[in-house]
Amino acid sequence: MEVIIQKDAETGSRTAAKIVAQLIKKKPDAVLGLATGSTPLLLYKELIRMHNKDGLDFSGVRTFNLDEYIGLPADHEQSYYRFMHENFFDHINIAPENIHIPDGMTKDIPAFCAKYEKTIIAAGGIDLQVLGIGSDGHIGFNEPVSSFASRTRMKTLTQQTVADNARFFSGDESQVPKHCITMGIGTIMEARMALMLAFGAGKADAIAATIEGPVAAIMPASILQHHPVAKVFIDDAAAGKLKLADYYRWVYSSKPNESCRRKNQNKETADNTDRNEF
Ligand code: PGA
Numbered sequence: 001m002e003v004i005i006q007k008d009a010e011t012g013s014r015t016a017a018k019i020v021a022q023l024i025k026k027k028p029d030a031v032l033g034l035a036t037g038s039t040p041l042l043l044y045k046e047l048i049r050m051h052n053k054d055g056l057d058f059s060g061v062r063t064f065n066l067d068e069y070i071g072l073p074a075d076h077e078q079s080y081y082r083f084m085h086e087n088f089f090d091h092i093n094i095a096p097e098n099i100h101i102p103d104g105m106t107k108d109i110p111a112f113c114a115k116y117e118k119t120i121i122a123a124g125g126i127d128l129q130v131l132g133i134g135s136d137g138h139i140g141f142n143e144p145v146s147s148f149a150s151r152t153r154m155k156t157l158t159q160q161t162v163a164d165n166a167r168f169f170s171g172d173e174s175q176v177p178k179h180c181i182t183m184g185i186g187t188i189m190e191a192r193m194a195l196m197l198a199f200g201a202g203k204a205d206a207i208a209a210t211i212e213g214p215v216a217a218i219m220p221a222s223i224l225q226h227h228p229v230a231k232v233f234i235d236d237a238a239a240g241k242l243k244l245a246d247y248y249r250w251v252y253s254s255k256p257n258e259s260c261r262r263k264n265q266n267k268e269t270a271d272n273t274d275r276n277e278f
Contacts, residue, residue, distance in 0.1 A: 001224060002231045003211055003248035005239045009199035012233040013042035016130075016195055019231070021050050023128050023193075029060035031120075033129030033188070034088075035140075036065065036080045039197050040130055044088040051092045058094040062123050064116075066131075066140035067182035068102040070109070070154065078168050079104065102152070102181035113152040113181060120187065129191035133198045136160045137206045137219040141182035145217045150184030185223055194230040196221065201237040208241035 006012040020043070023030050034040070050056040065080060074081040081101050089099060100119060106112040120126060131139050136158055142150060143158045157165075162176045169175035188194065198207050210221040211232065224230040239245045 001211060001227070002252075003239075003242070004231060004233050004252055005245060005249050006233065006235055008235050009042055012197060012199060012235055013040075014046050016197055016231075016233045017043050017046035017050065019193075019195060020047060020128060020130075021054075021056055024056060024058070024061060027127065028057060029062065030127045031062045031064065031123050031125065033126040033183070033191055034063050034065050034084065035130045035132050036067070036083045037132045039132035039199060041087060043130065043197065048088065048091040056092075058092040060098075061094055062098040063094065063100060064120055064123075064126060064183070065101040066129075066188075067180050068104040069177035070104050070179040070181060071177050072104045074101075074103075074105070104177075104181065106181075109154050109181065113154070116152045116181075116183075117187065126191035128193045128195060129188055131188070131194060131196040131221075133196060133203060133206050133210065133221045134161055135164055135202055135206055137209060137221050139185065139188060139196075139221045139224075141180040142185050142188075142220045144220060146185055146220050148189075148217060148223050149186045151187050152181065152183050155180055155182050185220060189223060189227055192229065194224055194227045196224065196230065196232045197234075198232070198238045199235045201240055203234070203238040204240040207232070207234055207238050208243075212243055 004012070004015065006015060020032070047056065051058065065084060068080045069078070072079040076082065084101060100116070102116060103112055133139060136144055138144070138161065141155050141157060141161070143155060143161065146155070157178055157180060162173050162178065165176050166173040206219070206221065209219045210224065213219060213222055215222045215225050242248065
């Protein structure tokens with residue numbers, strides 16, 4: 001696991017966006033796994049900026065979203081379908097047929113979930129999975145004690161997640177759907193790279209448990225300790241409870257890769273984004 005601590009969410013999101021952009025330039029038909037919530041908003045904003053200013057081309061990119069609420073139609077103002085279109089897809093040149101988001105209105109949930117898994121496999125698997133983390137440690141909507149082997153399926157949200165997400169429903173918990181379709185932890189772990197973002201002191205406990213605690217189903221994100229290529233982008237506040245925070249900062253700033261060495265020779269600012277150390 002590579003822990004990348006940056007001073008704030010803007011810097012962390014920009015650094016993470018560079019990794020996504022590098023992948024798309026190298027593999028124009030890359031398969032991205034995408035997340036919703038407040039956390040990835042600045043990442044999407046930066047990718048939109050790169051599209052507008054630098055011509056970052058999404059025309060071949062394929063996407064699979066992690067999750068969707070059950071019972072919300074696509075055009076509901078809090079559906080993740082709408083979130084993704086308003087905050088990302090409507091602002092880049094992605095082909096509509098390349099976008100995949102679980103259907104919260106499906107009549108046959110098990111059949112839909114099995115097909116979602118098959119569609120991911122048919123696309124060649126996910127190259128890079130963007131993840132947030134819930135204050136209870138969930139990834140996607142894989143709530144505590146979700147099986148590490150789980151695949152796309154229906155889940156019931158915890159009371160904590162319902163309370164956390166009530167802010168999007170005028171603060172009214174009764175309006176928050178209690179069920180969702182989510183990619184499983186097994187599905188997420190098959191992505192070739194996992195890129196987790198977490199910002200703010202509210203995530204500090206979950207981040208400390210994820211990175212430095214035992215791998216345990218009670219803290220779903222801790223499974224990323226077993227992922228061969230997991231990068232965790234956090235700000236100083238989310239890093240607040242890490243015992244080895246200074247070590248992670250030291251590692252990140254001390255081991256420039258080839259491109260960093262070249263940049264340093266050119267007297268440019270060191271940027272260790274693509275140094276790989278897990
Ligand atoms: P947030 O949610 O980005 O809105 O904090 C993260 C999550 O629940 O995964």
